[in-house]
Amino acid sequence: MNDNYHVFTDGRLERHNDTVRLVTEDDDKKYLPIENAEALFLHGQIDYNTRLVSFLNDVGVAMHVFGWNDYYAGSIMPERGQTSGQTLVEQVRAYDDPKRRRAIARRFIDGSIHNMRANVKYYDGRGHEFGDIVDRLDTQRESLADDMPTDELMGVEATARRAYYSMFDDVLPERFVFAGRTYNPPDNEVNSLISFANSLVYANIVSAIRATALDPAVSFLHEPGERRYSLALDIADLFKPLLADRVIFRLVNRSQLQLDDFEDDLNGVLLNDDGRKKFSKAFEESLEQTVEHPRLNKHVSYQYLLRVEVYKLKKHLLTGEEYVPFKRWW
Numbered sequence: 001m002n003d004n005y006h007v008f009t010d011g012r013l014e015r016h017n018d019t020v021r022l023v024t025e026d027d028d029k030k031y032l033p034i035e036n037a038e039a040l041f042l043h044g045q046i047d048y049n050t051r052l053v054s055f056l057n058d059v060g061v062a063m064h065v066f067g068w069n070d071y072y073a074g075s076i077m078p079e080r081g082q083t084s085g086q087t088l089v090e091q092v093r094a095y096d097d098p099k100r101r102r103a104i105a106r107r108f109i110d111g112s113i114h115n116m117r118a119n120v121k122y123y124d125g126r127g128h129e130f131g132d133i134v135d136r137l138d139t140q141r142e143s144l145a146d147d148m149p150t151d152e153l154m155g156v157e158a159t160a161r162r163a164y165y166s167m168f169d170d171v172l173p174e175r176f177v178f179a180g181r182t183y184n185p186p187d188n189e190v191n192s193l194i195s196f197a198n199s200l201v202y203a204n205i206v207s208a209i210r211a212t213a214l215d216p217a218v219s220f221l222h223e224p225g226e227r228r229y230s231l232a233l234d235i236a237d238l239f240k241p242l243l244a245d246r247v248i249f250r251l252v253n254r255s256q257l258q259l260d261d262f263e264d265d266l267n268g269v270l271l272n273d274d275g276r277k278k279f280s281k282a283f284e285e286s287l288e289q290t291v292e293h294p295r296l297n298k299h300v301s302y303q304y305l306l307r308v309e310v311y312k313l314k315k316h317l318l319t320g321e322e323y324v325p326f327k328r329w330w
Contacts, residue, residue: 002038004204004287006280008273010045015055022046037061038303039207041200043276062210064203072199074227075206084213090317091218104313104323105150105221108234109157111325113141115241116164118328128170136163150221157221157237164241172252175259185268190248192262192269196276197244198236200283205232205239208306212314235309238326243302247282256282291330 007013011024020032020040032040039062048063056063057078067073094100117137124130140160144153161181168178168190178190186192206229209216219230221237251257261275271279287303300308309326316323 003036004039004041004284005032005037006041006043006277006284007032007046008043008277011047013040013042013046013048013052015052020052020055034059034061039064039203041203041280042066043280062207064206066199071195072203075203075229077206077210087213087314087318088215088218091215094317095218095220095224101220102146102148102150102153104316105153105234106144106146106148107323107325108221108237109153109160110141110144111327112157112237112241113137113160114327115238116160117141119241119245120164120167123167123171128167130167130170133163133167136160150223153221171249176252185265185270187267188269189259189262190252192271193248193252193257193279194244196271196279197248197283198240200280201239201243202229202232202236204243204287204303205235205306205310208310209235211307212310214310214314214317235306235313238309239306242328243283243286247279247286251279251282294329 007022009022009024009030011022014021014023016031020034022030022032024030034056037059040056041064043066053063053076056076060078062078063076065073065075094104117134120130120133120137124134137160140156140163143156148156165178165181172178172190176190177188179188181194182188182191183195186195206216209229209232214231216229216231217224219234222230222233224230257275257278261272261278262269263272264270288301290299290301291305292298293300293305293308296308305326313323315321
């Protein structure tokens with residue numbers, strides 16, 4: 001699997017011969033092994049030109065840009081790895097068919113609740129008593145109905161996620177207080193971590209969708225909108241517990257992230273440069289972890305699981321084969 005490269009230094013990113021070079025404000029030059037790259041993540045104040053964009057398109061590398069407050073600002077995507085009018089038509093047909101759309105949306109929520117529950121069960125009994133949270137998640141999962149409109153499905157997901165988030169203050173040390181989800185901007189360190197982690201999950205799924213002929217703007221659970229890849233939002237809900245939250249728990253509980261890795265900014269709290277570097281490194285290490293896949297009969301990386309998920313959805317749209325969402329099995 002190809003690698004992601006995160007750039008935090010301010011400067012200029014440019015094409016140099018057949019690779020990419022970062023020229024810092026101090027005129028230091030660093031070269032990125034673009035031949036091994038899946039995507040570039042730009043976190044610093046970085047200039048680039050159309051020559052670089054054209055080169056990244058030629059080599060099939062996405063560039064994800066993080067702007068003010070290190071929020072995900074957008075992506076510069078290379079030409080799709082595959083193009084299929086039939087796939088796009090079937091994707092739109094499924095969106096336009098209320099019954100098919102509800103069925104896919106319900107599967108996303110079912111998988112999302114399962115994966116949140118897996119995290120809760122992991123900590124239940126390991127110094128915590130979370131049986132009531134497990135029950136609340138089970139109740140929401142059992143409430144999913146075939147005829148439930150998408151806005152009501154979103155309500156089920158929101159209720160389940162509030163129950164799930166209620167364990168965070170018990171799992172995390174006392175110095176990291178959560179007290180509920182806030183953003184734009186996040187009001188404490190835990191919310192800052194969740195926002196940054198979720199944006200990394202989202203951007204990686206955008207890259208995974210690019211490898212298929214699916215349109216990232218045509219979704220089933222989240223309503224398609226302007227200036228966002230709403231299909232990536234659908235799929236991201238499945239992987240946040242594994243790729244975002246588990247990394248947060250690990251780094252904070254092992255004191256690898258401290259309070260001095262954050263800074264106050266405009267009444268909000270953000271990771272500073274050191275904090276973003278630490279988290280991004282741990283996140284990439286998680287993407288590289290492998291697990292034996294029960295259907296593929298081989299070990300695959302977590303990052304590969306993202307691509308498998310997109311292909312499963314595509315196969316469902318084209319063939320009608322049942323779409324079974326990612327559910328953590330280990």
